[in-house]
Amino acid sequence: MVDYDLSESALVSLVTLALEGQKGLRLAQAGGRSVGEVLSGRRSRPVRIEREGDTLVVDLQVSVDYGKSVIESAKEAQRTVCDVLTASTGLKVRAVNVTVVAVEYKEPNAA
Helix, strand or coil: CCCCCCCHHHHHHHHHHHHHCCCCEEECCCCCCCHHHHHHCCCCCCEEEEEECCEEEEEEEEEEECCCCHHHHHHHHHHHHHHHHHHHHCCEEEEEEEEEEEEECCCCCCC
């Protein structure tokens, strides 16, 4: 049996790919920085993953399109991320925490 380890960046890539197909929801863009981020020197990331043994806790920061149900979009993101990580890695997902940081209005004729 071969032992392997998945890097955090590989797990983040899986989460990013999982959410690309979800309509009306996207990972938040790294924008303005809070005072805490400036003082600590750390930047906020839209996907953070904590791993303890064979379990994962995922924290997402997302934006939702105006007119789309925030709650339903967050639940769908939780299901999608949990399913993809479990199927792709065999690890158990203990929680997917979704924080909606923005609701974005898109012009109907905008590209």
